[in-house]
Amino acid sequence: MKLHNRRVAALAALVLSAGLSLSACGGDDGGSGSDNSSGGGDSASGTYVFLPKNLGNPYFDTSDNAGKAAVEAFGGTYQEVGPDQASPDAQVPFINTAAQQGASALVVSANDPEAICDALNEARDADVKVVTFDSDTNADCRDLFINQATAEGIAKVQVDMIAEQIGDEGDIAILSAAANATNQNAWIDLMKEDLAANHPNITLVDTVYGDDDDQKSFDQTAALLQANPDLKGIISPTTVGIAAAARYLSTSDAKGKVALTGLGTPNQMREYVEDGTVTEFALWNPADLGTLAAYAAKALVDGDVTDGSGSFEAGDLGEFTAEDGVVLLGEPFKFNADNIGDFDF
CATH class of the missing domain: 3.40.50.2300 (Response regulator)
Incomplete structure (x- = not known):
């Protein structure tokens, strides 16, 4: 994994290269993969469904748009779905639909640690890989948690x-x-x-x-x-x-x-x-978080991470290691009058 200060120094470039927008993404917004996929296994033809706590939240707009850029970079198909309001069980129908439609992976920020567990495990039984980010479920309800910081x-x-x-x-x-x-x-x-x-x-x-x-x-x-x-x-x-x-x-x-x-x-x-x-x-940088979540989902689909362990490349972020079902992004960064002008997300 690249050191945190290197990611911070490159933050503006990362955001610009991802082409991020702080506008909300609708549930129909998906992208087909490009032909020059860098992934192996099934990732080049897979569908990656991002499910934030709620739509229209600038934080998740940023993370999910970066996730979209990553998915398209490795040749997958991106979708974003989610409720308008964050509530414990509002994400359940979106999980069920993604499983029914044969998604390769779900990338979820959980509104509640338990309320969506049954739906997630049913999806996993249908061979959908489950990555949580930002807010975790119980550990037995997902395959990997992308922890933004300790x-x-x-x-x-x-x-x-x-x-x-x-x-x-x-x-x-x-x-x-x-x-x-x-x-x-x-x-x-x-x-x-x-x-x-x-x-x-x-x-x-x-x-x-x-x-x-x-x-x-x-x-x-x-x-x-x-x-x-x-x-x-x-x-x-x-x-x-x-x-x-x-x-x-x-x-x-x-x-x-x-x-x-x-x-x-x-x-x-x-x-x-x-x-x-x-x-x-x-x-932390929510764009990095979305990027890492997308590549972690790809690693699960490709079989590079199994049983919560393994190493994988996450694009420009470098190499990361999953241990005990968790991947750590890095440490928080402080913004103040001296540096806030250097960032755009």
Whole structure:
């Protein structure tokens, strides 16, 4: 695997070469493979179905468009399907349809760790390879999980940023996505452990949920500030939530008084960094995540990864290794006023 700093340095080029767009992709948007496939096995004729938590989410638009570019590069056929709203069982009918239509692989960001398991295992019984990315299911419901970064690393970077921004003391709150989101809850538990062990003067006073809905996240931010007049900072480990919270803070009396950090994309957060609402936030590259997920699915279809283990090439990202059913992308990257202009996704 290439080192993280090499991926960061090449990020702008990767995004441009993938031809990414932040517009939503409809369920009918598929692409047929080219004749100069670099893959072996059945990957050149296979169909790869990407199933995000919900359509119209800029984060998944970016990851799925990169996945599309990767699938087309190795000669497969790409499809994106998904619900309009993220809910625990909303992905089930799309999984069933993909299996019935003979998809080679499903690439899924799970809204719930268990609600889609039966459908995924039925798909696997029909010889559909299942890759989860961003948000995992239970391990026995998929073949590989593409982990954007270790949960510990994601939690730590967010706690470190808020601690620095509020002088390592004061009340903070967390604005999360759905209450049952696997990745969000894992990060929050680890953030609580880090705060308790290393930041005794910071108090987590509340955790609220915006369900990855812009308006609800905006309203939850307003409610947090009203209920906690001494609030010093907010962590939002979700791209929808942090952008909505920044939008609220940018025109409120709390701008410059309440720090906001978490996980966001540069294009969403640029104006809020430039106007001083947000000092620093973090994320991995969702384009890299989508690319890696596509190549991991290809490796499963080709038989290069079996029983959760094996090595494979992921295009320009280089070589990766699957161990115990997990492939690790890398470490989170911090965006701030000094570097945000270098990125476009």
